[in-house]
Amino acid sequence: MKAFELRDKDKVLLNKELSDLLKAQFGLRMRFATQQLQNTSQLKKVRRDIARVRSILTEKAN
Template sequence: MKAKMSELRAKNPDQLQQELLELLKAQFGLRMQHATQQLGNTNQLRNVRRDIARTKTILSQKVKQS
């Protein structure tokens, strides 16, 4: 999915929270696929984990600004 920082900064906190929930669901699905040996590209886990970190960072910055 690879979220860009500029795209995340343009969103409001509610949209960021929704994005975070979607990423967490995606991460769960990928972890389950990995556990059952169905995940071919394990790099997806890393990318989703980093997208979650980006989203949380921007969300905390926006909350501090308010």
């Protein structure tokens, strides 16, 4: 997910996207803890996407 794609969305959609990403992160962490996660790079991607969404929400708040 790119930042310019997120900037086109409104706050409601961004909050929903953030919620979905946090749920995905939780699921990946549980799979990692039980050693069922094959591709550990997914954790890094989701964490960066969460940071992008939060940054865009902060920009829109101002």
